[in-house]
Amino acid sequence: MFDPSKLQMLENRLVKVFKHLRKTARRQNITCYRVYDDDIPEFPFSIELYEDHVYVAEYKRQHGMEEEAHEEWLDLCLEVIAKVLEVPVDKIYVKQRQRKANRQEQYEKLSFESHEMIVQEAGLKFKVNLSDYLDTGLFLDHRITRGMVRDVVAGKNVLNLFCYTGSFSVYAAAGGATQVTSVDLSKTYLAWAEENMRINGFDVNKHKFVHADVLQYLDTLPVESFDLVVLDPPTFSNSKRMKEILDIQRDHVTILNKVLAATKPGGVIYFSNNYRRFVLDADHILASDIKDITAQTIPFDFQQKLIRKCYKITR
Template sequence: MAKLATVQLPANLKERLMQGHPWVYRNHVPPNLHLSSGSWVRVQCGNWKGFGLWDNQSPIAIRLFSRQEPPTPKWTREQVQSAWDLRSSLRQQNCTAYRWLFGEGDGLPGITVDLYDRFAVVQTYMESAAVLLNWLVDALQATASLEGIYLKTQHRSLEMNDRDDESANAPSDSKVKLIWGQPAPKALIVEEHGLKFQVDLHAGQKTGLFLDHRENRKYVEGLSKGRTVLNCFAYTGAFSLYALRGQASYVTSVDIGKGLAEAASTNIKLNGLDDRRHTFITQDCFTLLNDSIQQGKQFDLIILDPPSFAKTKQNRHAAQRAYSKINTLALRCLAPDGLLVSASCTSQVSPEAFKEAIAASGATTGHQIQIIHEIGQPIDHPVPAQFPEGRYLKFVVGRVRRSN
């Protein structure tokens, strides 16, 4: 490897770097520094040193990979193997779809890998990741028995660890191409906790399943018996399937996306569930909740899993207002002592800020919300202790009662 450029950083960053934070923002590097994207650099901050990857496009100028030496093929294989080992409990539970690599959380900043049965989907969040791609593909093959590896490319910059919005009505600005092995079936079947789901790896943004809610869906199943359930932003109906298996008396799924009703119906039939206890309404969720309020309709359990509402810090306050609004509408549709299941999938809103939004909704509607369950990300989306930006998923379940 050629001699690496050394990047000197301000002394006030040393504590954060020593703790292991993996990002260096562009406003912290010398303004006259010009390097090619994909250049490995030696980072110096006082007596601290590390090795990272330079990127020209992102506000994150350097992503740090190692304290010891620049990454090598062997080093990459070790990170991939470590991530594989961490998820062994999922494989023991016969879960065949999960996030194999979660970027900074698994020591490979700016890169994710999702596993769908014997097919891996690589996604990169920085231009400079191209220099790692061949090493990564070799490491994936060496670690697991795969049939194919796909690469998903984005035409917009995604800097944070928010969940990618996969709504069917969103403009498709991502492409998927096969980079190794054979193509996956158009209708690939994966399994989690005994339920089967059809996914499409060829559809760009829309694979058909959010992997980060796997354990939350299972939790909702245990709450559903005998309840009427409203699943807002239902996508392809994953929460609805668990509610049906959990013996909900009736489940209503709502999403504005085209083709999602058909996808949900396919998943229900695939699992032999009773479709007479389910309906899918293709409509904007805000509109449906407003209409339900006007019509006096109530539900025993309402699930809210909206899109992130905020991709940047500038959108944070607007996101807070949107979360308050959707939760306020849902509270007005809940039956007495009903359950509110509310999620947020953006790193721009902290767990405490999200609960504040829910509390504000309770104050607006005259409700007291008893939080009975709260959780972050599952085992396949690990968050480094020193990297709060990696914590994007919030999931809160509350019993809702009228205020005294």
């Protein structure tokens, strides 16, 4: 059974972290950030602020509560979250998710109600959906990595593989990339990527949006054609629409070497993945330089909590 007195633990924790995070966010002019991530075992949530709305993901676990008791517990938790974050309860959106260390479940629609809104990040606009999918459409943990890409792409040809909703593509266009090619297996997310480009005022006809299985698409790439590639694949995927099963630990060398072949000499790949036990097989990757940039790409709101890896790989 749940002990209501434990709610004070949640409140105390939230008060402490939110005070600190809000200051940093204001100083950096950031309006979308993570506030809490499974900090206390009894409250297995991820809590993210999207301007004046809150997105709460409850990690599924054996909690031993009847459904009614669980609903009551959740309502009490939401009241605490609303109070500390100074947001009305009706602006909080809740999702339940399996505890997984990857993004393979991103292609799953959860509901048919819809709460979409436009949020800002680094002077750019992004559509997020707080109600319908397991992810909102904007991975907050790659905020710094996106900025790194924007800083170096002026006049360059950019490829964004497994592009999801195209946030890296938007940053690349904002950085003055000549052309951005965004590739994804999901037509829904590809259309979303196009919409994100459009709401930022970019001419979508200047850029390419390719609906394809990335693993097959790699074999069609012309050699030495891209200056910069973003590669952020799921850890594992066995989508019915894919010809092959993707296992990033097993397949990363093959994938990276195909991408390197399509990259110009001196060109760069930003490669990240969310597999907790991922080990890069650097000896078999045909690159001139590989840097682990995980530490410098972790934003202030993900310190000590982030499980993803990030590499800068130069052809």
